Amino acid sequence: GAVVSQHPSWVICKSGTSVKIECRSLDFQATTMFWYRQFPKQSLMLMATSNEGSKATYEQGVEKDKFLINHASLTLSTLTVTSAHPEDSSFYICSARSDRGSYEQYFGPGTRLTVT
Amino acid sequence: GQSLEQPSEVTAVEGAIVQINCTYQTSGFYGLSWYQQHDGGAPTFLSYNALDGLEETGRFSSFLSRSDSYGYLLLQELQMKDSASYFCAVRAPPKSTDKLIFGTGTRLQVFP
Numbered sequence: 001g002a003v004v005s006q007h008p009s010w011v012i013c014k015s016g017t018s019v020k021i022e023c024r025s026l027d028f029q030a031t032t033m034f035w036y037r038q039f040p041k042q043s044l045m046l047m048a049t050s051n052e053g054s055k056a057t058y059e060q061g062v063e064k065d066k067f068l069i070n071h072a073s074l075t076l077s078t079l080t081v082t083s084a085h086p087e088d089s090s091f092y093i094c095s096a097r098s099d100r101g102s103y104e105q106y107f108g109p110g111t112r113l114t115v116t
Numbered sequence: 117g118q119s120l121e122q123p124s125e126v127t128a129v130e131g132a133i134v135q136i137n138c139t140y141q142t143s144g145f146y147g148l149s150w151y152q153q154h155d156g157g158a159p160t161f162l163s164y165n166a167l168d169g170l171e172e173t174g175r176f177s178s179f180l181s182r183s184d185s186y187g188y189l190l191l192q193e194l195q196m197k198d199s200a201s202y203f204c205a206v207r208a209p210p211k212s213t214d215k216l217i218f219g220t221g222t223r224l225q226v227f228p
Binding site for chain 1: 151156157158161214215217219221223
């Protein structure tokens with residue numbers, strides 16, 4: 001149990017276009033999901049906390065108009081990178097915290113975004 | 117600010133024991149977690165300490181000292197498959213969301 005999926009697993013897009021990444025909790029409900037960005041050989045940087053039915057909470061320095069987050073249901077959160085630029089190329093990982101009360105976060109397999 | 121410092125790289129041989137340290141400075145603390153991440157993969161949960169002391173889970177143990185803002189992950193009987201990056205992470209306020217702040221990460225290389 002406690003599986004989180006992400007789609008797509010990798011994507012290449014042209015500069016200036018937008019890309020949507022989906023994060024789904026497959027066998028549990030998650031009121032809260034998180035989005036991280038990871039550059040090569042670096043740590044995971046929390047971008048935002050996604051809450052079902054309400055606005056996301058962004059970490060300091062993360063542009064909310066560039067990284068749009070929608071948590072439309074208890075099993076789905078989406079991250080849209082708008083007007084992508086090459087510097088947005090990174091590994092984007094989501095995680096979900098089960099509503100069953102455990103503190104543990106379950107991570108998705110990640111999405112590798114390359115902007116050309 | 118918030119920071120979690122780890123050694124950048126550790127090397128060891130199969131069968132050995134290795135300790136990965138983590139010192140943290142965060143505004144609020146509920147517990148320290150450890151995650152393993154293989155290249156290109158997702159982080160996987162290893163261990164969690166909310167209180168001071170040692171937690172043992174098979175070959176992996178984790179220790180926490182809240183007064184010293186310090187913890188470590190101990191890996192015993194190292195295997196080649198343990199070669200990966202290891203991250204400590206602090207559960208940070210607000211408790212309602214339980215967000216994680218990750219450390220700088222330690223790359224472990226296990227040699228035969």
